[in-house]
Amino acid sequence: MSLGPEDWWREAVVYQVYPRSFQDTNGDGIGDLEGVIQRLDYLNDGTERSLGIDAIWLSPTFPSPMADFGYDVSDYCGVHADFGTMETMDRLIGECHRRGIRLLLDWVPNHTSEEHPWFIESRSSRHNPRRDWYIWRDAKPDGSLPNNWKSVFGGPAWTLDETTGQYYLHSFLKEQPDLNWRNPEVEAAMLETLRFWFGRGIDGFRIDVMGMIVKHPELADNPLNGDWMPGDRERSTQLWQNNRNYPEVYDAVKRIRAVFDEYPGRMGVGEVFGTAEEVGRYYGDDDGNGLHLAFNFQFIHEAEHGLTAWDAGALRRIVNAAEASLPAEAQPCFALGNHDRPRFISRHNADARGPERARAAVILLLGLRNTPFIYYGEEIGMEDVDIPEDRLQDPARIRTIGRDPERTPMQWDASPGRGFSPAEPWLPFGDTSPNVADQDRDPGSLLSLYRRAIWLRRNTAALLRGAYRELPAPADVFAWARVLPGEPSVAVAVNTGPTPREVDLPGGGTVILATDQALEGPLKSGKLTLPPLAAAMVQAPKY
Numbered sequence: 001m002s003l004g005p006e007d008w009w010r011e012a013v014v015y016q017v018y019p020r021s022f023q024d025t026n027g028d029g030i031g032d033l034e035g036v037i038q039r040l041d042y043l044n045d046g047t048e049r050s051l052g053i054d055a056i057w058l059s060p061t062f063p064s065p066m067a068d069f070g071y072d073v074s075d076y077c078g079v080h081a082d083f084g085t086m087e088t089m090d091r092l093i094g095e096c097h098r099r100g101i102r103l104l105l106d107w108v109p110n111h112t113s114e115e116h117p118w119f120i121e122s123r124s125s126r127h128n129p130r131r132d133w134y135i136w137r138d139a140k141p142d143g144s145l146p147n148n149w150k151s152v153f154g155g156p157a158w159t160l161d162e163t164t165g166q167y168y169l170h171s172f173l174k175e176q177p178d179l180n181w182r183n184p185e186v187e188a189a190m191l192e193t194l195r196f197w198f199g200r201g202i203d204g205f206r207i208d209v210m211g212m213i214v215k216h217p218e219l220a221d222n223p224l225n226g227d228w229m230p231g232d233r234e235r236s237t238q239l240w241q242n243n244r245n246y247p248e249v250y251d252a253v254k255r256i257r258a259v260f261d262e263y264p265g266r267m268g269v270g271e272v273f274g275t276a277e278e279v280g281r282y283y284g285d286d287d288g289n290g291l292h293l294a295f296n297f298q299f300i301h302e303a304e305h306g307l308t309a310w311d312a313g314a315l316r317r318i319v320n321a322a323e324a325s326l327p328a329e330a331q332p333c334f335a336l337g338n339h340d341r342p343r344f345i346s347r348h349n350a351d352a353r354g355p356e357r358a359r360a361a362v363i364l365l366l367g368l369r370n371t372p373f374i375y376y377g378e379e380i381g382m383e384d385v386d387i388p389e390d391r392l393q394d395p396a397r398i399r400t401i402g403r404d405p406e407r408t409p410m411q412w413d414a415s416p417g418r419g420f421s422p423a424e425p426w427l428p429f430g431d432t433s434p435n436v437a438d439q440d441r442d443p444g445s446l447l448s449l450y451r452r453a454i455w456l457r458r459n460t461a462a463l464l465r466g467a468y469r470e471l472p473a474p475a476d477v478f479a480w481a482r483v484l485p486g487e488p489s490v491a492v493a494v495n496t497g498p499t500p501r502e503v504d505l506p507g508g509g510t511v512i513l514a515t516d517q518a519l520e521g522p523l524k525s526g527k528l529t530l531p532p533l534a535a536a537m538v539q540a541p542k543y
């Protein structure tokens with residue numbers, strides 16, 4: 001495959017900024033767009049002193065009543081006053097581009113806010129022209145709900161609107177009514193919002209809840225999940241067959257992709273859930289008419305279900321399944337963290353060795369054939385913060401575990417305001433450590449490892465474009481090679497176990513990056529020895 005400039009996202013490292021928590025510049029305890037501008041040099045100033053990322057994904061910055069912190073949009077073509085103005089956004093786009101950084105926004109097509117003018121009209125009467133822009137149903141004749149669907153956040157997915165006596169569908173909070181994508185006017189209006197931002201220079205979108213926008217035409221009940229166990233989440237009592245990954249959603253994806261293609265070099269990455277096959281289908285057919293990328297959340301989900309969270313066998317199985325189920329030219333996108341999931345270290349810390357695993361995770365993420373996404377703060381090893389009851393913010397906490405602990409402000413330094421804000425922050429800070437200032441000066445820090453890994457990847461063709469090939473490895477080790485004709489190969493090995501392991505690399509080679517810098521340098525005797533929980537990248541002419 002030959003790459004053109006429009007394929008930048010295949011080689012990119014993307015950094016997710018949760019704007020409320022990145023940098024406050026107006027002293028209200030809430031991060032803002034001006035703050036992102038001020039911190040751009042940290043992300044990439046063109047030198048190896050900076051992180052070296054290629055693109056930013058900004059979680060929603062649109063006007064919103066903030067019932068779900070911006071994932072309830074009341075105007076897709078504006079900027080929330082908490083974050084700045086359209087002028088600040090334009091400046092951010094310009095400042096990013098000046099540094100060669102691409103900017104992705106977060107498009108929320110499945111639902112709007114209940115305060116979006118479309119919904120205000122829709123709910124005003126059964127005869128309003130926008131009534132059919134949302135999904136309204138009568139109760140069943142026996143008075144029960146229109147169907148058995150659950151909200152992702154728990155409870156029924158239906159709320160009765162007293163004014164017109166009908167229920168509306170909301171797959172999330174009741175403040176987030178689902179749009180009716182079967183109405184062509186809705187689709188056209190939503191696609192226009194993409195064009196609006198592409199026209200202003202936005203380079204692409206992370207697409208929220210991609211897999212749910214088109215539902216079963218009759219909204220048929222979901223089948224019950226026979227494997228559900230008491231203690232599992234309420235939403236898992238049923239299989240989300242008629243409202244998630246419904247076959248026609250893949251046709252909508254192609255029409256969305258067509259709008260991206262009107263603007264060269266734009267990229268879309270979908271938030272999708274399902275089996276490796278279901279995720280693979282979002283990429284479209286072999287001719288690339290689907291999403292450019294679709295997140296694979298298996299690394300996270302295994303950990304959440306108490307399965308072998310950091311285990312070579314599980315990692316290998318997840319990667320091989322993804323590699324096997326993608327169309328020929330598609331590139332995986334393995335997620336290790338985001339604003340909805342406990343932070344990496346907190347997920348892998350039962351034995352207090354999470355920080356070591358976080359170092360190996362850098363090598364996993366940057367070593368796989370993958371477009372890596374880094375959630376802000378992961379590069380310094382931020383952990384979930386205990387939030388006192390009276391400081392809780394996330395409305396989803398009411399029925400599921402809240403997401404506040406992983407959304408706390410970025411820790412820039414050890415000062416009382418952590419370099420984030422002089423004011424009381426919207427969510428409490430964690431301990432003074434970790435922070436950027438300390439790690440910046442320490443060549444052995446996690447931040448330094450991230451920087452080295454990202455810049456190494458930028459400068460190593462096999463890591464950017466090489467094919468993936470699994471390598472034989474002993475128990476507890478997942479090893480693979482990245483191979484590109486005419487370029488040195490890179491072997492990557494991750495030891496997830498408690499004992500040292502030896503990986504045979506008969507071709508020899510040089511360790512170019514490792515969790516512990518002492519491991520770096522030429523291999524002796526064609527063997528790589530990995531201490532417990534260590535990982536390394538080894539370069540040789542050929543593997």
Ligand code: GLC
Nearest residue numbers: 068071108172208209339340
């Ligand atoms: C996605 C977002 C999450 C949000 C939900 C509803 O899962 O990542 O934060 O609550 O969609 O929009």
